Amino acid sequence: MPAEKMSLARALNEALRTALEEDPAILVMGEDVGTLGGVFRVTDGLKKDFGEDRVIDTPLAESGIVGTAIGLALGGYRPVVEIQFDGFVFPAYDQIVTQLAKLHARSDGRIRMPVVIRIPYGGGIGAVEHHSDSPEALFAHVAGLKVVSPSNPEDGYWMLRQAIRSDDPVIFFEPKRRYWDTAEVDLTARPEPLHQARVVRPGTDLTLVGYGPTVKLCLEAAEAAEGRSLEVVDLRTVSPVDFDTIQRSVERTHRLVVVHEAPVFFGAGAEIAARITTRCFYTLEAPVLRVGGYHAPYPAARLEEEFLPDVDRVLDAVDRSLAY
């Protein structure tokens, strides 16, 4: 099959479709995922083709959705759950943190929890309150969960396929402002391992690390950085972090700026800065800098440009790093 051009939303839909075809144990469940095809249409047409036994419109109850997914997994199924928006995962947070994440360890490895929780996340679409949030650090902090976020359609397709195959629970964060971005997707490619970062643009002067929605931003900043050669790394996974790839990049460039939409304070960038400082103490020419959201509730839509990192703020950090 040749590569096909499609949006991230379509790619995710293809991944779900292929997974449902391949394995009868896979279930798709969530609010409005059936007849409507999900509010972002990621599950469009799946109920029609696989029936309501496998593509399940659930009651409006997030704790119920994740709690019953745990039970279904105990019964041999592999549920792929959709939480409608980032801001609405918290009713389910108890089930995710206290149960889903810990059952494998508590059962001394006897129980596996092959559950994927898909969450549209992040800002940039002008949504009303509670519809834009970047809670990835809250999940990455919990041992037992894997946290991933694709930045483009091909990764969307392959990372979701791999997440569904994983025997560990995966929190799958979908950058909603990238749902409609299109690119070539090779449905026959041999995918990279799920938790491997990727250098998406080589450079020599400084490394920019992003994931999900900010990879495109990092590429734009690298493009705009006149006279400077910036390397861009797509992290792809927030837990575990592929520190080796970042380290190799920093050993080439000696400088690192981490860019995410989530608040900087206690965010994923803090962990990366700390570990890379430990690993690259003698090669770094500047402290690791971070660009991201503020320690403030996600603002009303008309102010989100102020809150979200933009090319300007990334370049500001690049200048500060290079000034050391």
Next chain:
Amino acid sequence: MTATGSQRSQGPDEPTVPPALDFAEALNAFMSHREDLGMLQLLTPEGTLVSPPDRTPGYAPELLRTLYQDMVVSRAFDTEATALQRQGELGLWPSLTGQEAAQVGSAHALRPDDYVFPSYREHAVAWCRGVDPVDIVKLFRGVTNGGWDPKKSNFHLYTLVVGSHVLHATGYAMSLVKKGSDAAAIAYFGDGASSEGDVAEAFTFASVHEAPVVFFCQNNQWAISEPVERQLRGPLYRRADGFGFPGVRVDGNDALAVHAVTNAALEHVRAGNGPFLIEAFTYRMGAHTTSDDPTRYRRQTEVEHWRARDPIARLRTHLTEADHTTPEFFDEVEEKAREVAYRVRRETRTMPNPHRLTVFDHVYAEGHATVDEEREQSEEHHRNTIANGETE
């Protein structure tokens, strides 16, 4: 399951509404936990008064006219806001059209010192509580995450996380008991919200603490694309039974019946008898919100069925036939509605964006070093941007 156990019709083409009951007798039956079937109604879809409202305050023509006017104004506001969204002035709009009677009828049963906990579609309740419609628009335009002073109108901020505020209403009602107040709390939520754990926990707390809270569920038949039978399979109002408090179902498109039932419920909770659940059986005529396409999941015949039960039309008929109005009354109401809609349009289109530094305002009541530092950094970044010749 009882005869009316099914919330909706068997055949999707012919939605049915539960049978109406003799009002006074039925309300007594509901209040005394007797076996009951069906739905309280005072005004038929044809505008006929079905039963004398003898357990309820007399229906002064003045009140009927007020209910009518507030329904018409709310709908005009709603229609205008929907249009503003279509024209790109608002990010999103959840329409209330079809639910005016449930909202206006219940709101007028409240006292000013009662406290209202809305979800996100209660624009008509807001109007009756004196909240400026322009302030509601602000939330959906994205210039604020709040919009009004909840204490001024005893109308809490909207809650977009479905069901969570039902617990807040319960806790607030518990505070009223502790303070020895005879005010009440009312929580508005949807049939979908009734599935959330928070709502079940609210029922538990309210019942155990005999909290003076009225749970007002607008069963508008849909939670985005999911019909009510995807949320529950027994009659919604009977959920109260399991928690040990009374529940009734009222025709939610009948402002008089809603008003009477809410009055009775408030009387009940104020008297220290614990909570009360009202299921207002109604219909959301438009899309869930302006981002939604209802043709994907529901049939036009269903919409038409409900259009024939319009809450405004039936009260208008009754007002006319009972000779409660002068001919000019309806014109005056239309004029008032137009004025409100026009003001909303004008003020929305000239509404300024907030200043960028407001991001850092009110994050904490007592300040926080990280916020102060980040505000500084943000200001510095902007100074540099301006120094580099870029406009703000």
